[in-house]
Amino acid sequence: xxxxxxxxxxxxxxxxxxxxxxxxxxxxxxxxxxxxxxxxxxxxxxxxxxxxxxxxxxxxxxxxxxxxxxxxxxxxxxxxxxxxxxxxxxxxxxxxxxxxxxxxxxxxxxxxxxxxxxxxxxxxxxxxxxxxxxxxxxxxxxxxxxxxxxxxxxxxxxxxxxxxxxxx
Numbered sequence: 400x401x402x403x404x405x406x407x408x409x410x411x412x413x414x415x416x417x418x419x420x421x422x423x424x425x426x427x428x429x430x431x432x433x434x435x436x437x438x439x440x441x442x443x444x445x446x447x448x449x450x451x452x453x454x455x456x457x458x459x460x461x462x463x464x465x466x467x468x469x470x471x472x473x474x475x476x477x478x479x480x481x482x483x484x485x486x487x488x489x490x491x492x493x494x495x496x497x498x499x500x501x502x503x504x505x506x507x508x509x510x511x512x513x514x515x516x517x518x519x520x521x522x523x524x525x526x527x528x529x530x531x532x533x534x535x536x537x538x539x540x541x542x543x544x545x546x547x548x549x550x551x552x553x554x555x556x557x558x559x560x561x562x563x564x565x566x567x
Contacts, residue, residue, distance in 0.1 A: 400533070407529050430552065432530045434547065440463060446481075446511065448479045448548075451473070451481075451511050451512075452470060452479070452513065454511075454512060454515060455469050455470055455473060455515050455519070456469075456470070458516055458519050459519055460513055462519050462520065463523070464519060464522060464523050464526065465532070468522075468532060468536075468565060468566070469515075469518075469519055469522070471564070471565045471566075471567075472518070472522070472539070472565055473492055473493060473515070473518075475527075475561065475564055476489075476492070476493050476494040476518075477491070477492045477493070479492065480492065481509060481510075481511040481514070482509050484525060487492065488515075490508045490509060491509055491510075491511065491514035491518075492514045492515060492518070493510045493514050493515055493518025493519075494518075495508055495514060495517055495518055495521065499517075499521055500514070500517050503516075503517035503518075503520045503521050504516075504517060504520070505517035521539065522535060522536075522539050525538040525539050525543060528543060529543075529546060531567070532566065533552060533562055534546055534552065536561065536562045536565055536566070537551075537552045537553060537558055537562055540557070540558045540561045540562070541553045541555055541557075541558040544553055545558075
């Protein structure tokens with residue numbers, strides 16, 4: 400897949416060969432590009448922690464979940480750092496595992512906007528499945544299989560600490 404990129408400040412536009420005159424924005428910050436989805440409609444040229452916070456609040460409300468929990472999750476997962484990978488392989492600002500990111504429609508896991516949208520979508524799915532914030536957070540952190548196996552919050556110190564820190 401070839402792309403033609405034209406620099407406009409820090410915002411790039413790419414026309415993918417064979418797609419006609421469709422343009423997709425790319426984001427360049429800290430030396431990487433982030434393909435935004437058409438629904439992102441982000442108008443800033445360089446994102447800041449505040450831009451990401453505002454986006455997370457807006458997306459939380461759009462998806463019907465508590466923005467305070469999402470902001471706390473982002474803080475505890477990555478400290479609002481977009482390009483990070485855990486030793487277990489979770490990536491991005493909301494630390495999504497690659498298969499989970501794919502299941503949530505995230506095509507660029509290091510794009511903070513896609514990662515936030517996918518992380519909120521996954522948290523909402525866990526909330527629907529387990530009905531409470533505590534169990535949804537346990538599933539987000541340890542996986543839904545662990546919550547099912549232990550019929551509640553798994554006895555993992557990391558997961559219990561995660562839940563308590565998020566809900567402070």
